Each structure stands twice: as C-alpha cells, then as structure tokens.
Amino acid sequence: EAQVTQNPRYLITVTGKKLTVTCSQNMNHEYMSWYRQDPGLGLRQIYYSMNVEVTDKGDVPEGYKVSRKEKRNFPLILESPSPNQTSLYFCASSSQAYGPYEQYFGPGTRLTVT
Amino acid sequence: AQTVTQSQPEMSVQEAETVTLSCTYDTSENNYYLFWYKQPPSRQMILVIRQEAYKQQNATENRFSVNFQKAAKSFSLKISDSQLGDTAMYFCAFMKLDRGGADGLTFGKGTHLIIQP
Numbered sequence: 001e002a003q004v005t006q007n008p009r010y011l012i013t014v015t016g017k018k019l020t021v022t023c024s025q026n027m028n029h030e031y032m033s034w035y036r037q038d039p040g041l042g043l044r045q046i047y048y049s050m051n052v053e054v055t056d057k058g059d060v061p062e063g064y065k066v067s068r069k070e071k072r073n074f075p076l077i078l079e080s081p082s083p084n085q086t087s088l089y090f091c092a093s094s095s096q097a098y099g100p101y102e103q104y105f106g107p108g109t110r111l112t113v114t
Numbered sequence: 115a116q117t118v119t120q121s122q123p124e125m126s127v128q129e130a131e132t133v134t135l136s137c138t139y140d141t142s143e144n145n146y147y148l149f150w151y152k153q154p155p156s157r158q159m160i161l162v163i164r165q166e167a168y169k170q171q172n173a174t175e176n177r178f179s180v181n182f183q184k185a186a187k188s189f190s191l192k193i194s195d196s197q198l199g200d201t202a203m204y205f206c207a208f209m210k211l212d213r214g215g216a217d218g219l220t221f222g223k224g225t226h227l228i229i230q231p
Contacts, residue, residue: 033218042118042205042221058218092161092219101147101209101217105159 002027004106006091012112013081021076021109022090030096032074033103036060046089049074050096081113085092116141116208120222127196128230130152135191135225137206144166145211148182148189149219155226162204165189201229 004025013019025065033048036056045058049068063085065077074093078085088110092103118139127133139148150162165173165182173180177194193200206222 035219035221040223042223044221045218048218088157092159097214101211102149102161102164103209108157108159110157 002066002104004091004093004104006089006109007105008109009107010110011036012114015082016080019041019078019081019111021078021089021091021111023076023106024072025074025091025104026072027093027095027104028054028071029093030071031050031103031106032068032091033058033078034064034074035090035092037108043089043090046076079114081111083113086113087111116143116220118206118208118220118222120204120225122204122225123152123223124226124228126230129196129198131196132192132194133196134228135193135204135206135227136206137189137191137222139187139189139206139208141187141208143210145210147209148180149209150178150180150189150191151205151207151221153205153224154195154199154201158210159205163191187229196229198229198231199228202227 007022030051034046035043037043044060047066049055055056092107094103119138146167148165152160153161163173163175163178179192180188203224205224207219210217
C-alpha cells in the first residue's frame with residue numbers, strides 16, 4: 001500500500017529537549033516536504049527536499065532542521081523546541097518526474113511543547 | 115509569492131443540499147495546479163479534486179466539482195447532495211510548476227463545513 005508514515009503520532013515534551021519526528025514514504029517520490037498546521041492559519045511549509053541531499057527552506061523554517069540522506073526518509077529535527085512550536089505537523093511526498101504532482105500526506109504528528 | 119484566500123471560515127448546510135466553498139488566489143505564474151483537500155476530524159489530509167491551470171474544462175469527481183475562472187483567479191468547490199460525512203475542514207491549495215517540476219503547496223486558511231442532519 002502506497003503511504004507516508006510519521007512517528008510518533010503524538011508527542012509531549014519540554015522546552016529545550018531535542019526531538020526528531022520521522023517521515024518515510026514507499027512510493028519512490030523525489031519530493032518531500034514538512035508542513036505545520038495551526039488554528040486559523042492553515043498549513044504552512046517548513047522545509048522541503050527535491051531529492052537526496054537537496055533541501056531548502058519553506059515559509060517558516062526557523063527552529064527546525066531536516067536531512068535527506070535516503071530517498072524514502074525525511075526527518076524533522078527540533079534541536080531546542082519551544083512552546084511556539086506546539087502544532088500539528090504533516091509530512092508529504094510527491095513525484096517530481098511527472099504530473100499530476102499530487103502530494104500524499106502522512107497522518108500527522110501532534111506535538112506539544114511545555 | 116502566492117497567496118490563497120478562503121473567505122468563509124465556517125459554513126453550515128442541511129444534508130442533501132448543494133454548497134459552494136469559495137477560493138481566490140493571487141499569482142503571477144502561468145503554469146500551476148490547484149487543489150481542494152478535505153480534513154475530517156481524524157486530521158488526515160485527503161485530496162478531493164485537482165485542476166491543472168492549462169485545462170479550461172472544470173474538474174469533476176463524483177459529487178464534487180470546481181468552477182475554475184483563471185482570469186478572475188477563482189477556484190470554488192461545489193459539493194452536490196451533501197452528506198454527513200462531508201463535515202470537515204476544506205483547504206484550497208496552490209502549487210506552481212517550474213522546469214524542476216512541482217513546488218510546495220500554498221494553502222488557504224480553510225473553511226469548516228458542517229452538514230446538518
């Protein structure tokens with residue numbers, strides 16, 4: 001089954017404690033992306049990657065890091081989380097080689113930073 | 115940069131009615147896609163319908179159809195014969211295309227649609 005998986009699904013942590021949210025896709029997609037969703041703001045792109053070892057900032061990259069060492073994985077790293085990073089996070093992937101460029105979303109990770 | 119505007123934060127209709135959700139966007143790009151995503155209480159993002167900007171014909175998927183007005187930069191979603199399971203947040207999204215392929219999605223703030231029994 002074609003899918004994007006994220007782990008963990010729920011996470012409560014404290015300010016300053018480094019954490020990683022994993023994302024993996026099994027569709028051989030080149031493009032992967034992270035979004036955060038906040039009430040009243042919709043979804044906003046954090047970082048994206050157009051292929052292995054190629055990453056770039058989205059609209060709200062501050063406080064986040066990513067890496068793309070393998071095509072299937074795109075982890076999101078919060079080195080020193082703060083309460084304003086409490087949010088719902090989505091990983092997504094899509095093919096770059098051909099249309100319709102539909103982005104497939106993971107199930108989301110609910111992060112709370114106290 | 116692109117912007118997407120959904121002017122209706124919340125809408126409520128009776129089951130079986132037809133409802134239209136509005137979306138406008140601002141871009142200087144000529145080559146792009148537009149999407150409507152549904153987010154039910156489970157929080158999963160589900161693609162409802164897509165429209166390629168170069169296609170004049172409006173996309174249709176069963177009870178869902180769009181009214182794409184490229185000159186007006188408008189992309190509304192019509193849901194016919196609405197069902198209780200249509201209750202969800204609906205997001206309009208824009209994706210530009212360039213020589214490297216697709217780009218990220220720019221989302222509107224969403225419309226919360228409630229279908230009343």
